[in-house]
Amino acid sequence: MKTSFHFNHGTIDNTLAEKPLNKSRYPPRQLNKLCDSCQAVFPTTGPWFWDLEDAALADKDDWYLRDFSVRDLHESAGTGCHLCRVFLDSLLPPDMIVGNRQGYAEWYEANQEIQLRFSLDKDWKNVDFPMKLTILSNCQEQYTLGERFATSSVQTLRFQSVRPALSGQCTNGPAWIADIRDFLGSSSGYGPLTISQPTSTTTFGSSSIEQVRKWSTQCLEDHGHCILTFSSGNEKYRYQSKIRFVDVGTDEHPIFRLVDGETLKRQEEGCINYITLSYRWTAETAITSLRTYNKALYHDSIPTETLPQIYKDAAAVARALLIPYIWIDSLCIIQDSTADWNEQASLMDSIYTHARLNLSGMLADRAVGLRVERDPLAVSPCILSRRFPTDRNDDEERYEHFACFEGYGANSFVDLAPLFRRAWCHQERILPIRTVYFGEQLVWQCPRQMASEAFPSWIWRGLYDPFSEMSVHARRQQALDARFMVLEDSRDTWENIVKLYTQTQVTKQTDRLVALRGIFNRSGHMWDQREPDWCVAGLWKQHLVRQLLWERCGEMDRTDQEMNARAKEILDLFPSWSWASCPSEIFFQTMGLGSGHHVEDLVEVDSIQPLRPLKPGDTYTAFETGSRIILRGSIAIQFDTEKVLQAWATQDSLDGLQVSFSIDGERTLKFDTGIVFDRPQIDSIKHQDLRFLPLRMYCMMNDSCSGYVGGLLVESLGIQDGLPTYRRMGLFSAFCETEIIPGWLDCAGELVENIDVAMGDLRDKRKEFPLLQLV
DSSP states (O other): OOOEEEETTEEEEOOOOSSOSSOOSSOOOOTTOOOHHHHHHSOSSSOOGGGSOOGGGBOSSEEEEEEEEHHHHHHHHHTTOHHHHHHHHHHSOHHHHHTTTTTHHHHHHHHTTOEEEEEEETTGGGOSSOEEEEEOSOGGGHHHHOTTOSSSEEEEEEEEEEEEOOTTSOSSSOEEEEOOOOTTSSOOSSOSEEEEOOOOSBSOSHHHHHHHHHHHHHHHHHOGGGSOOSSSTTGGGGGGGGSEEEEEEOSSSEEEEEEEHHHHHHHSSSOOOEEEEEOOOOHHHHHHSOOGGGHHHHHHOOOOTTSOHHHHHHHHHHHHTTOOEEEOHHHHSOTTOHHHHHHHHTTHHHHHHTSSEEEEOTTGGGSSSSOOBOOHHHHSOEEEEEEEOOOTTOSSOEEEEEEEEEOOOTHHHHTTOGGGGBHHHHHHHHSOSSEEEESSSEEEEOSSOEEESSSSSOOOOOSOOHHHHHOHHHHHHHHHHHTSOOHHHHHHHHHHHHHHHTTSBOSSTTHHHHTTHHHHHHHHHHTTOOSTTSEETTEEGGGHHHHTOEEEOSOOOTTOHHHHHHHHHHHHHSOTTSGGGOSSOEEEOOOOOOTTEEEEESOEEEEEEESSOOOTTOOOGGGOSOEEEEEEOOOBOBSOHHHHHHHHHHOSEEEEEEEEEESSSSOEEEEEEEEEESSOOOSOOOGGGEEEEEEEEEEEOSSSOOEEEEEEEEEEEEEETTEEEEEEEEEEEEEESSOSSTTGGGGHHHHHHSHHHHTHHHHHHHTTSOEEEEO
């Protein structure tokens, strides 16, 4: 019998059933079932292709095993062929898979006639992705299939020898063990790979929650890397007295009401154990959110009839894990109180970082709550088995088992999820120590481990997983292990955080910096940045000149009126020199170092001044909407400004521009220059007001002593506050073929050893450059 707990104002279903409340659109599936065509390739008994000497089946490197169309795969998978389901899913764009397969019907309609060939690398034991699907029909059709087909074939499928796991090793289905190399070809350090075959048609079954319990317990008991040491004693839990929680009680004593952390701290010693929730707001969110008028009511009991389903699901998970409290922003922050919102927002980093667990509804509005229906064949690796004839003296039959599964990195599970296209959810992706993502299958992440229902012991992060590189907790632990803080790594991590953040969207443009406040707070603490303004308008002040060299990427659609309006709005809101004023994704042009190379700043930062006085108690100067940089630099005007303005009207960038300017304030050099514009032209700009502001040079200590200069395309705004004032319009990169500093060519070998002496003259002259300001 299904159990529901009744409250004064409604019910919350607390049953974690294996089946959804409503009839699933997915029928029960038989794991490892094969269609006749696949069975012919991998028969249960009899020889396999590698046992045969058939020249038609092979060439020098591969066995050719089967030809089929996308329609064949679709129809066969629909009737229950597990291997055809694996093949079909390997063709789908990753964002379609993690987006609850939205758009599949259109994709299938466009691609159903495409013919493919399935082959296996003869050296499959030593190849990471030995299974290959190759397009046989017109190769132009590869672009219709999507991003998996960088060439005419897709190779993301693993083929791995496995053995049965011990009984009870996995909670949600049959389990297998594989000894597997990681992508770099060395020992993974995680031990054997456990492969599970989930059988449930939902992520919200009791077996799934039992898996969450296992992950959480293992992390809390065995993962030293995941234990926070940001502060000693109970210092780190002081924030808990300043926030509110939702008390969900227990199975025996169910409740659902708002409680003040200050009250709980008086009743309980130590920290308060609670769960946080990451989700996308909907119309229901606004209707049920905490407001001044219902605050007293919510302390008595929160009405549950109209609560979003994801709130009810979070409460059910918390009770199942015996965690009595949850934190949900719309219920724990007074939404119509600016003062309360500002105070709570400033604590966001602590709220998410110190939670026992974070639950993430990664499908956003593509799922109702945390419960996601799925075809078990879509998340379970396919196990191919064959039985060998027994001898008379054998007591048991002998089997061989092989697992076939998708081998893309964990970032494809999570990073492309619909939830993380929202800017406010970006920090909820980074700040928590432990997160369970509810998608087509559950995914676990902590600094030590990333796992899923199909791979409960560990899953690889892929060749490039930006979040494994940028995890603030993992970075800090690496520094503690080495007994020093690598500032350059921290700087690179911040730049990667910003780069990924600019790929997200905000509803209110005023939130473009505020939505990073939690990461700003936590990063500053971990990286020992004691000054409250260590990061100004999203740029690290200690590396300001380097980070001023951010570059817009992606195309600008000048016919997109919404983007043009957004570009104008944010340019009015934020300093032009900040990436926050750019309406597109950005990355940092870092001008990296190499052997025998040298990077030198060409400006001297004098000060950074807010355009308005700070309010008493305001320590978040990094998020001031108006700041100006006062610096000493040399402005360049010797270039074809009309050509630049004409190109800007129709192009995103301009190459091959000849520009002349001086590095040392004396000798003028010619540079071959390229420009990337920050935004479409949104105001009337006169070509004679365009300037170049060189910021950094990159010198190559070789036979030519040539080099690059990076800087800003700026617009002159005249004299303001007694200083020449400029507004950033784009980024330029200039190359000089001749020696970039006079006399360097004659002593290039000595320069590498005595670079500080060689640069002394230039640094002295830099201090004498005239003052100017960027706004």
